Structure formats: structure tokens, C-alpha cells
């Protein structure tokens with residue numbers, strides 16, 4: 001059995017690693033000059049800078065499990081949750097997210113009632129929300145429609161929108177409630193009120209923790225609390241390097257974009273600039289828009305479905321400052337920017353606080369996100385313009401006394417990620433079902449990556465492992 005993997009991001013690399021472990025013959029084709037896709041970190045002036053993602057969600061175990069398997073267990077680093085606090089930009093002011101939010105839902109009465117994030121009208125609506133009756137889940141709808149029905153437009157603007165755009169770079173009025181917040185849809189069906197449902201879930205969690213005689217945030221071994229996020233001490237590039245080191249170098253072809261895929265008997269023929277090659281199985285780990293182009297001639301309907309998955313682009317700007325030159329930054333991990341503020345910035349992370357020990361002493365790393373669906377044109381702007389935009393907006397939001405426009409960063413690094421984040425738009429789950437159905441009729445083909453069944457690094461790792469296991473299973477049964 002010979003397998004081809006198209007795309008050397010974390011999904012494709014994980015699939016290659018699994019095939020390598022089992023001794024299968026495979027070739028990984030990567031269009032770019034390096035492996036890792038959007039995972040990329042560098043060391044600058046003694047600090048780690050993440051160009052793309054900075055961590056994985058700890059509650060999804062695949063990321064940390066793979067790191068341990070690769071011998072990186074000692075380098076796993078939890079987020080510094082003792083200092084976890086997030087701010088929302090309201091006008092030119094920062095307002096703290098109220099304590100007790102679970103999945104966007106306020107569950108603590110007093111902090112929510114006292115929070116300046118919401119108007120009196122919204123607070124009254126939040127109280128009345130407790131009276132909502134169960135509602136059968138009909139058609140899919142946007143996250144904005146679901147949240148607005150319960151809590152009103154202000155909660156969409158100041159809470160759901162910024163939190164989701166921090167994850168997807170997308171807009172709450174386009175993202176699918178069923179794909180992005182399935183728990184809330186289920187809660188509405190069963191309870192009606194999302195607040196009541198969340199309070200019941202919290203009570204249950206507490207009871208379980210008490211029964212297990214451990215604090216709710218303790219890890220499986222009952223030891224020290226885990227962070228919500230986990231990263232690697234020397235940057236996520238460590239995972240890419242460790243994966244690459246496990247692969248047979250002869251099996252990796254960089255700068256080899258696949259241009260065409262065709263059926264060839266019971267197998268597949270792949271064409272690239274150097275010619276064409278036959279494989280028994282293909283794991284397509286490129287973004288859905290690239291998969292759409294490659295598969296349109298194999299199955300036009302599949303190509304159309306894949307092309308229908310929208311993507312957003314994003315930009316990160318990493319700025320290293322001498323802390324002594326800055327005024328005091330607000331507590332916490334950083335802030336989110338609602339789209340109604342009309343700014344280019346989506347969010348800013350105080351990276352030196354979120355993960356300790358990755359920044360040179362006395363320095364602050366501000367990681368700014370620009371772009372997203374609403375500002376796609378920014379991608380075309382030169383670095384100087386993006387840097388100036390990030391610095392101007394930082395000064396407006398944090399105040400010139402904290403970060404005056406005259407304060408020069410010691411290092412600045414701009415990274416562009418065009419069409420890198422799939423958007424789970426309304427109807428996404430049905431679309432993915434249709435895609436799966438068509439792929440099932442094409443033996444030996446697997447589609448993986450962030451477009452289908454989970455957007456995060458751990459999801460891509462899980463799907464990479466699954467696709468490799470399925471490829472091996474089919475070849476063993478032949």
C-alpha cells in the first residue's frame with residue numbers, strides 16, 4: 001500500500017507520523033517551503049513569538065497526548081490561569097468580562113448585575129431569560145440569532161461576537177449555532193432558558209467533583225490545577241520539529257504543490273510539476289478550497305460542496321516592548337474588540353502573562369490580531385501599515401500613558417495567514433454530512449484539516465490520526 005498525504009500542516013504531519021509508525025509506505029506533498037502550515041514560532045531577543053496559534057485547549061487531549069508521545073511532555077506549559085482575566089473594548093474603555101461566564105452564558109447573578117459591560121435593559125432581559133420555555137431545535141441558525149433571542153443584541157455585540165471572532169476570525173451572524181455551540185442548542189431544546197441549563201450543569205459538575213473528592217479544576221491525577229490552554233515551552237514549532245524528526249526525510253516533498261488528482265483504477269494518480277505518481281490512498285490535508293479545486297474533476301458535486309466552505313484570513317502582529325517603557329498594562333491575558341467598534345484589531349494577547357517563562361525578563365509581548373472576515377482587505381497592506389495600525393489602536397485602547405505612539409517596540413513581526421480558518425457557517429453540519437457521503441463513494445480518499453469537524457490544533461491531530469488508522473485498516477483488509 002502506498003499513501004499520499006497532501007498538505008504538511010499539523011493534520012497532514014500527524015497522519016504521516018501514524019503511517020511512519022506502522023511502517024507503511026507514504027509520501028507527503030507540501031506546497032510551501034516548510035512544514036507545519038499555520039504553526040510557526042520563532043525566538044526573538046530571548047522571547048518566543050508565535051506567528052500563528054499559540055496553544056491548544058487543554059480539555060481536548062489530543063494535542064498534549066501527541067506532545068508526550070513525541071517526548072515533549074516536560075516542555076508542556078499550562079496557561080497562567082491565576083492571572084486569567086479578559087477585557088472587552090467598549091468605546092475607548094476596557095471593561096472586564098464578568099465572573100461566572102460559561103460558554104458565553106452569565107451564571108453568576110451579582111457580578112453580571114454589577115458589570116458595566118451591559119446596559120440596564122440587557123440585565124433585565126437576562127433576568128427574564130430564566131422564564132424561557134423549551135424550544136424544539138428546528139433548522140440551523142446563526143450564533144447571533146440564538147444568543148440574541150435569549151439575551152438581546154448587546155450580548156451578541158459585546159460577548160458572543162468578540163469571543164467567537166477570537167477563535168474563528170468570523171462573525172456571529174454567519175457562524176452556525178449547531179456547529180459552533182451545539183451545547184447551547186441542546187440546552188435550549190431541553191431547558192428553554194440557557195442560564196437555568198448552565199446553572200444545572202454547573203451544579204452537576206460540582207457534585208461530581210465533590211464525589212470524586214477533588215477541586216473542579218484539578219487534573220486527572222488529582223494534582224495541581226491545569227491551565228485552560230496548554231503550549232510548549234519553546235513554541236508550538238517544537239511540535240512541528242518533533243513530528244518532522246520522526247518522518248523519513250525521503251518521504252517529504254516540500255515545494256511540491258499537487259495540481260491534479262484523478263482516479264486510476266482502484267487507486268489515485270497525483271500530478272505535480274515533476275510528473276505524476278500513482279497511490280492506493282490519498283489523505284487530503286489541504287484547506288477545503290484547495291481540496292475543492294483538486295477534486296472538482298473527480299466529483300463536481302463534491303468540489304462544489306468543498307468550495308462552499310468559507311474561510312477567513314488573519315494577521316498577527318507580535319510586538320516586544322521593554323516593560324519599563326510602558327505604563328502599567330491592565331491585569332490579565334489581554335482584550336477582545338467588538339466589531340461595532342469599527343477597528344481593524346480583533347484582539348490583543350499579553351503573551352508574557354498568558355504563558356510564563358517564554359518572554360525575556362523585563363519584556364512584554366503584545367500579540368495583536370488583525371483582519372478576520374470584516375477586514376480581509378488588510379491582508380494586502382504592507383507591513384509598515386499593519387504595524388502602524390496595530391500601534392495606533394493599542395494606544396487608543398490602552399491609553400497613551402500606557403503605550404504612547406512614540407514608544408517603539410524593540411521587535412515587531414507581522415505574519416499573514418490568508419484563507420487559513422474555515423468558517424462553520426449556518427448549515428455546516430449538513431454540508432459536512434453531504435461531503436462525507438460523497439467521499440464514502442471514493443475508496444481510499446480521506447479529507448482532513450480544520451474545515452470539517454473541529455477548528456483547533458487538537459481536532460486536526462485527532463482527524464490526522466483517524467485518517468491514517470482508517471487507511472491502514474482498509475489496506476490490511478485487502
Ligand SMILES: Cc1cc2nc3c(=O)[nH]c(=O)nc-3n(C[C@H](O)[C@H](O)[C@H](O)COP(=O)(O)OP(=O)(O)OC[C@H]3O[C@@H](n4cnc5c(N)ncnc54)[C@H](O)[C@@H]3O)c2cc1C
Nearest residue numbers: 007009010011031037038053054257258286449450456457
Ligand atoms: C492565526 C491563527 C491562530 C490560531 N490559533 C489557534 C490556537 O491558539 N489554538 C488552536 O487550537 N487553533 C488555533 N488556530 C487554528 C489551528 O491552528 C488550525 O486550524 C490548524 O493548525 C490547521 O491545520 P491544518 O493542517 O488543517 O491546515 P494548515 O496548517 O493550513 O496546513 C495546510 C497545508 O496544506 C498545504 N497545501 C495547500 N494546498 C496544497 C497543495 N495543492 N499541495 C500540497 N500542499 C498544499 C499548505 O501549504 C499548508 O501547509 C489558529 C489558526 C490561525 C490561522
